[in-house]
Amino acid sequence: MRVREKADINQWFKFFLVGIIETAQNGIATFDNILKLKTVAERKIQTLGSRAANAQKVLDYLYQRPIINAAKVSEVAGISPASSYKLIADLEQFNILHEITGGKRGRLYRFDDYVKLFR
Numbered sequence: 001m002r003v004r005e006k007a008d009i010n011q012w013f014k015f016f017l018v019g020i021i022e023t024a025q026n027g028i029a030t031f032d033n034i035l036k037l038k039t040v041a042e043r044k045i046q047t048l049g050s051r052a053a054n055a056q057k058v059l060d061y062l063y064q065r066p067i068i069n070a071a072k073v074s075e076v077a078g079i080s081p082a083s084s085y086k087l088i089a090d091l092e093q094f095n096i097l098h099e100i101t102g103g104k105r106g107r108l109y110r111f112d113d114y115v116k117l118f119r
Helices: 002-006 009-062 070-077 081-093 112-116
Strands: none
Touching (some): 009 081
16 A cells, blocks of 8 residues: 555565565475475385385375375386285375375375475
8 A cells, every 4th residue: 555655665675575585484494394204204114124115216206296096106116006005004104194085995195294384
């Protein structure tokens, strides 16, 4: 209003720049939280022994697309469907994945801790 009524363009610039600063600070905080989450999740999956490499592939995929199903786990990790269900169970045990459909078939899993960072 002040810009319109009194031609105070400086006030508008201040308002605009405060918005830019707040957005940048929020982005930095989100990025820091992603890095912390990544460190914690990678520590957890390193305990899987021989399945850790496949779990890492799935985890890397989840940062791009945080919702996944068993078929995609098989594809991403290059493993059989049976092995993908075992890997999903491991990731659920670590609270990395959470089943979101509630069904017996066609289940979808979400990387909840990652998704929550953007709310």
